[in-house]
Structure formats: C-alpha cells, structure tokens
Amino acid sequence: MSVHPSPHSQPWGPINSAPTPYPELNFLLTGLTQRARAILGSAFVGAYLHGAFAVGGAECSSGCDFLIPTRAPLTPAQEAGLRGLHTQLPTRPGRWSTALAGAYPALAQLRSLDGMGHPWLSVERGHRQMDWTTTTNTEVVRWILRERGITLVGPDPATLVEPVPGAVVQQAMRRLLAGAGEHLAQRGGLETAGAQRYVVTTCARMLHTLATGQITSASQALRWALESLESLDSRWHPLITQVLAERAHPGDDRPRAGSAAATAEFARYAQQVAAEVPPPDPEDGRP
Known part of the structure; x- marks a missing residue:
C-alpha cells in the first residue's frame, strides 16, 4: 500500500500525515485514505477520524474509528473495491491493522439527523467482512465528527454535518x-x-x-x-x-x-x- 501522494490527490489537498501520535497507525491511515480515494474517484469527499482519537485519551490499545463520506450512494463497483480493500487490511503486519473500524456514508445521509436509519457500508474492528449497518449512523458519531473530528483529508467536517444539539x-x-x-x-x-x-x-x-x-x-x-x-x-x-x-x-x-x-x-x-x-x-x- 503506497503512502506517496499521487497526482490524483491534488483536488482534495495533501493528506494529514500525523493525525495520531502513532507513526505506524499514521502510515496505515495514509494508505487507507489513498486506496479509498482511488476506488471512489470523484465520489470521494474526505476522510476523518472520530471516536477515541477525536475526543482525546486514545491509547495504544484503543480502536481507531474512521468515516469516509461519499458524494453519492456507492455503486456496485465501488462497493466491491472497498470490500476488497478491507479484506486485505487486517492481514497486514502490525497491531494497528486490526484496530480500524469505520463506515462509508453517503453525504446526504450524514449531513443531518434526518439521515438516521440508513445503513452504511461498514467494517468492525479487526474484521475482514464488511456489512451494511446503522451502527455508526448515530447522533453521537455526528456530534463527535462535527465538534471534534480529525481531518485526514477533505473539507472541515463542520461544513459537512449540521449541528447536533x-x-x-x-x-x-x-x-x-x-x-x-x-x-x-x-x-x-x-x-x-x-x-x-x-x-x-x-x-x-x-x-x-x-x-x-x-x-x-x-x-x-x-x-x-x-x-x-x-x-x-x-x-x-x-x-x-x-x-x-x-x-x-x-x-x-x-x-x-x-x-x-x-x-x-x-x-x-x-x-x-x-x-x-x-x-x-x-x-x-x-x-
């Protein structure tokens, strides 16, 4: 998994190379972002961390929660590409490869609480199989993303998600x-x-x-x-x-x-x- 920016990265800007205190995890997140961006193409909106790393207090035993919003619902080809990516990730060496958990929400479903109830293509920590679930489609995740989210690449998450009272x-x-x-x-x-x-x-x-x-x-x-x-x-x-x-x-x-x-x-x-x-x-x- 290459960590060198490609020419296709320019429309979204450079990837945040140090979003966490852990170099191994940062390397993995850079690769995840690049691969997801290549699979999604123009549908790629950005990549973000929520969860423990966003609110603070994450440790070396913590999981790492990500969201990668898309401009439109996933096509069958995009879904297949993402499933292939996450089948490979947990087999990589290092402890962080089994610590990732995340989802790929359509931006229209992420933007407001009206989008709750829609399943998002998601992967649980350490799993190779992705499922369509509502586990991440919650008020709490939206609040953390908007108020504390860490941007890997893309616009400020506060511009993507409406305030959650x-x-x-x-x-x-x-x-x-x-x-x-x-x-x-x-x-x-x-x-x-x-x-x-x-x-x-x-x-x-x-x-x-x-x-x-x-x-x-x-x-x-x-x-x-x-x-x-x-x-x-x-x-x-x-x-x-x-x-x-x-x-x-x-x-x-x-x-x-x-x-x-x-x-x-x-x-x-x-x-x-x-x-x-x-x-x-x-x-x-x-x-």
Missing part, C-alpha cells in the same frame, strides 16, 4: 444507559481491573454527557466525576480514583478485592441517574 446527544445517552446499564453491571469478569476500568469509564462518560450535552474522553470524564460533587455521589470517589490510577498501568489485570461489586453497583447507579434525569426540552432538540 446537546439535548439530542443527552437523549441518545439516556437511551443507551437504559439499555446498557444492567448489561454493564453483569459484564463477565468484573473481578479483573480491565473489566472494571471499562465499565466505570463507560458509565462516567455517559453521566458526563447527561450533565453537559457533550462527549469527552475517558480520563476527562473520570476527573469530571471526581470534581462534580453536586452531580455525582461522593461515595463513588474511591472506585473512580482507583480506576484513574490503574489507567496508567493497563497491563495489570489482577483482581481487586471488593471492586467487582462496587463496579456493578456503579453501573446500576448510572442507569438510575439516567432514568431520573428529566427529558430535554423539545425546543432544544432536533432542529
């Missing part, structure tokens, strides 16, 4: 917590530090969004939870402090005595908070 993001998080709270509380292996970090940080990020209408990184959400005494019960401070400290040593997954029960209780607490928060004012919702 904070109340809409909060309502989406209420739905997620309503459905996921009990699942998180029962997640297998809660006795390990890794599982505890996942559940506690996920719930902290959801609670932060419920309170602010914004999406932030795991570490920022955990610090917010410690500082927001009016928003979050202080009895959770020992658990959150422990998780913050352990994020500096992600390879240590030894069981933490008593933390499994506390983690499950925190997940149920977050679900309860979501159920008690009043629904947002309709005037602040979807435009």
Whole structure:
C-alpha cells in the first residue's frame, strides 16, 4: 500500500500525515485514505477520524474509528473495491491493522439527523467482512465528527454535518444507559481491573454527557466525576480514583478485592441517574 501522494490527490489537498501520535497507525491511515480515494474517484469527499482519537485519551490499545463520506450512494463497483480493500487490511503486519473500524456514508445521509436509519457500508474492528449497518449512523458519531473530528483529508467536517444539539446527544445517552446499564453491571469478569476500568469509564462518560450535552474522553470524564460533587455521589470517589490510577498501568489485570461489586453497583447507579434525569426540552432538540 503506497503512502506517496499521487497526482490524483491534488483536488482534495495533501493528506494529514500525523493525525495520531502513532507513526505506524499514521502510515496505515495514509494508505487507507489513498486506496479509498482511488476506488471512489470523484465520489470521494474526505476522510476523518472520530471516536477515541477525536475526543482525546486514545491509547495504544484503543480502536481507531474512521468515516469516509461519499458524494453519492456507492455503486456496485465501488462497493466491491472497498470490500476488497478491507479484506486485505487486517492481514497486514502490525497491531494497528486490526484496530480500524469505520463506515462509508453517503453525504446526504450524514449531513443531518434526518439521515438516521440508513445503513452504511461498514467494517468492525479487526474484521475482514464488511456489512451494511446503522451502527455508526448515530447522533453521537455526528456530534463527535462535527465538534471534534480529525481531518485526514477533505473539507472541515463542520461544513459537512449540521449541528447536533446537546439535548439530542443527552437523549441518545439516556437511551443507551437504559439499555446498557444492567448489561454493564453483569459484564463477565468484573473481578479483573480491565473489566472494571471499562465499565466505570463507560458509565462516567455517559453521566458526563447527561450533565453537559457533550462527549469527552475517558480520563476527562473520570476527573469530571471526581470534581462534580453536586452531580455525582461522593461515595463513588474511591472506585473512580482507583480506576484513574490503574489507567496508567493497563497491563495489570489482577483482581481487586471488593471492586467487582462496587463496579456493578456503579453501573446500576448510572442507569438510575439516567432514568431520573428529566427529558430535554423539545425546543432544544432536533432542529
């Protein structure tokens, strides 16, 4: 996969060669962008990162989420080309080749919340098979792309996506917590530090969004939870402090005595908070 710009790159400008702190990943993203652009031709709009790298706090164990919008729905030939590309990517050497996850939305379906419900050709992390799914077609992804998205190449994402009101993001998080709270509380292996970090940080990020209408990184959400005494019960401070400290040593997954029960209780607490928060004012919702 060549990383040298081709003459065809000029209409879109140069590719951002250092969108992340990881040279190996940057090399892979440059190649992905070039190959996708060659397959899509004039239908190529741009390439962007959302997810952990966009909101901050991504680590070497993080996945890397991308969106590559197109000017029109994919043709059969374009779809076949993209499927071939993503069949090859996970077989490349290096850990980042199995960390990519993304979608190819038609710009008309991405631009506003009216486009929700449409499936986009997507690939999950580490998979070689692409599927048409709505997994990425969400309010949260649009908010992150517009407000925090990292441009690999193409126009500013704020020119591609209409603003997503904070109340809409909060309502989406209420739905997620309503459905996921009990699942998180029962997640297998809660006795390990890794599982505890996942559940506690996920719930902290959801609670932060419920309170602010914004999406932030795991570490920022955990610090917010410690500082927001009016928003979050202080009895959770020992658990959150422990998780913050352990994020500096992600390879240590030894069981933490008593933390499994506390983690499950925190997940149920977050679900309860979501159920008690009043629904947002309709005037602040979807435009």
